[in-house]
Amino acid sequence: MRRTGPIELQFDPEIEKTARAIRKATREAQASRGRALLGGTPDCQGQSSATMEEEQDPPVHVPPVPQPQRRTLGDYGRRDHDALANQGFQPANPVSFDIKNTVLSALKENPYSGSESQCPNLHLSHFYEACDYT
Template sequence: MQGRKKVVRELIFDPEIEKTTKANRKAVRLAHQAALLASGTEEIIEEEVPSSNTSNDETESMARVDPPPRRTLGDFGQATGGHNPNLGFQPVNPVSFDIKNTVLSALKENQFSGSESECPNIHLARFYEACGYTEPTGVSESNKKLRLFPLSLIGRAKDWIDTLPPNTIATWDELELKFRERYFPIHKSAQTRMLLDASAGGSLKNKDESETRELVEAMAQNEYRVQNDRGAKKKAGMLELDTQTALLAQSQLMNMQMAAMLKHFTTTPAPQMQANAVQDVKCAFCGKGHANGECFPAGSE
């Protein structure tokens, strides 16, 4: 019977056995993680914990992490890298295309500032008309309007759209809804609703489509006629100037009449004055043959 052959392997001396063991464990862990990813399963991999035999220098180098630089709130408002951090309104999918001069002129001509006298619905109608002047290749209608709409705003309205957080508006319908909510609030629509209900003699819900259209058209025509009947407005200050001038002229006339009367009474004797009054009645102001104070016809101002 043949005996078993003994296999003797020579042991290699490793002066850094701890580092070698650590590297072997890491290689086994990475191979296990790669196998899990390949099979499509997930498993929580424990973080490597340094052994108690690890030197203090290695532990400190592993734990040392440089903290981020301290930034104040004022630093966030400063320009970074020579660029202004506030880029204005930015949709989710911004597009870029050449804008024709005709489109720019139409947008600049009907810019919306957000004042109370401006109607947001009229502005949107004119904006749609300006958008019809261009059809950029490869750009959807929604992205085209998102690109052009900021150019139609000015003043407070431009400041408002720039305050919208970037990458939060994806479609034109979302931006249009926010614009209507901002510049056509609920209280305005409630006032319009009350006016229509009063004109309808009850509730507008009881009217059909044709009756409602006729009612709105009649209200619009009445408003148009009222504005035209008022005529051209005088310039500011014209009415006040006319009134002041008339009062001043009347005061001067009264002063002149009073001075003439006093002079007449003080210089003429009483008997002679009575004779003159009977024989020759003459106005001391205009010199005509009537009593003082009767320069103007009866009933005139």
């Protein structure tokens, strides 16, 4: 089912327990509907619904846990008590790769200084050519 618009999802620390309770409630509701369709006696239906209410667990309502504030790029360089905050930072998906010596030498031959006389677009075109050596 597709929904339109933003939806605020709540965090449920005991998701399995909640799912079991929901499955149990739907299973019992389907069973009671099936018994009603088969033409059970009114006494049995009243008795089964009373026992169903006793057996059913109350819905679990846990207040949502506040999510940590999203960090910005400036937060990683901020000092906390004379220590950099990003010393323990690890990338989410660390990737190791090798750069060939021909690519390194081609990049060292044409460094970009950022001066006004140097065209950044021309430098990028040389950079792309150097990276095509791989």
